[in-house]
Amino acid sequence: MTIDELADRLFAAIESGDTDVVRGLYADDAVVWHNEDRATQTVDENLRVLRWLSRTVASLRYRDVRRIVHAGGFVQHHVLTGSLADGTEVTVPAALFVAVVGDRIVRIDEYVDSADLGPLYAVASRRRAETTP
Template sequence: MSKDLKDLKDKVIAYLHALEKPDFEAARALCAETATVWHNDGKGDETLDEYFEGLKRQIGSYESIRYDIIRQFSQPGAVLQQHVVRVTAKSGERGGVHAAVYFAFDDAGLITRIEAYANYIPDSQDS
């Protein structure tokens, strides 16, 4: 793997670690100002402002989050990965958001596009 492709994978990991903290400023600094985001929620593309506003609300409802990367594939200017976001709600409920996410980058190495297909699955509770 070339250094450039590894650098893009490392930038995705840095972005996800910033969200885990949550450090939204650090995450946003890894994105181009004109970046757009798409989710499989039927609402179409979002601007960065809309995306981070939604993230703040969503992540704020959790006690903790952790990204477990299953696999990453890269090519020049893009990373495709599968991950599970392990979440613990403030109520104690635990679950995972299973996702496939595409990250596109500009020549400066900033994220210009995020496309996420995600599905929340609660952890099974043993009775």
């Protein structure tokens, strides 16, 4: 599989909510880092977030994709779009730097403006408040 094909499979799997495919594209010890919280996630932590995203955002799509493939992986800029249950539109421009070894993703560094994540943070906060005794 080429790096471009790997990237296509990754984003198609995320759009469709197929975290089993995503897991298969990650190395066992892969990490995902996010600039907005400067936290690094394990594969399991990242898959938990992706499952939540799939349940929370309808019509999840990667749009305006620009990708540069290189020997060690790829860089991609895209706009993640979708809608929340209350009709709020989600629009999150992002840039990812993805390191690939063989045919597995070993690291993702994701850059987004936290202001664009506001609608998602609001949903997460409401759900936490509903489940806190």
